[in-house]
Amino acid sequence: MSVESHPSGADPQTPTGETPLALTRRARRMSRVLHEHYPDARCELDFADAYQLLVATVLSAQTTDVRVNGVTPTLFARYPDARALAAADRTEVETIIQPTGFFRAKTESLLKLGAALVERFGGQVPGRLSDLVTLPGVGRKTANVVLGNAFDVPGITVDTHLGRVARRFGWTDETDPVAVEHAVGALFPRRDWTQLSHVLIFHGRRICHARKPACGACPVARLCPSYGEGETDPAAAARLVRTGPRA
Known part of the structure; x- marks a missing residue:
């Protein structure tokens, strides 16, 4: 070159x-x-809203999007929003997300994430990087995924x-x-x-x-x-x- x-x-x-x-x-x-x-390049996690994308991205750590997409329909049917997730049964969440690996640590992160969203943001996913990175289990990578694909904020x-x-x-x-x-x-x-x-x-x-x-x-x-x-x-x-x- x-x-x-x-x-x-x-x-x-x-x-x-x-x-x-x-x-x-x-x-x-x-x-x-x-x-x-790659005209079809996109986020390969399945989601319907910012809450679902945030949870799916947290679950995607050290696993594939395919495995995450395999468990999230059940997870979101059982826990459709942050308030439901904050009150979730730990054992049930672990069972649902087990195929994604590291399921105990991820369950801990999800329960804390749901609680933080409820306590600090009224159950809604914030649309600012500075807020997102304060949430349990959320770093800049996860925050930019959510901002770019759920809020149309470039990252x-x-x-x-x-x-x-x-x-x-x-x-x-x-x-x-x-x-x-x-x-x-x-x-x-x-x-x-x-x-x-x-x-x-x-x-x-x-x-x-x-x-x-x-x-x-x-x-x-x-x-x-x-x-x-x-x-x-x-x-x-x-x-x-x-x-x-x-x-």
């Missing part, structure tokens, strides 16, 4: 040695290609996929999720942040895998400084591509 470099001796302050302007231009070109490649959702993809793309060399969020956000207009997150997460789940990326099947291979880290043979790479959410 060719880059527009700084003059010798200058500090480029970009992971690839590109000028900041060149990095921004390349990042936006990659984004356009990925948006075309960068830094999960393991987005962080990995952004570093491979040379958009940042940061490993701290908050630093990644700010670095990626600085490359794009704020209005684009939520959909960009979906596209990057789709790419990380389907092609740019952690252990063996399918470089030979990547739509942005020619723009990626990490091309060659994974399988470059087109036929072999095509066999590595996932076509849907992981169960």
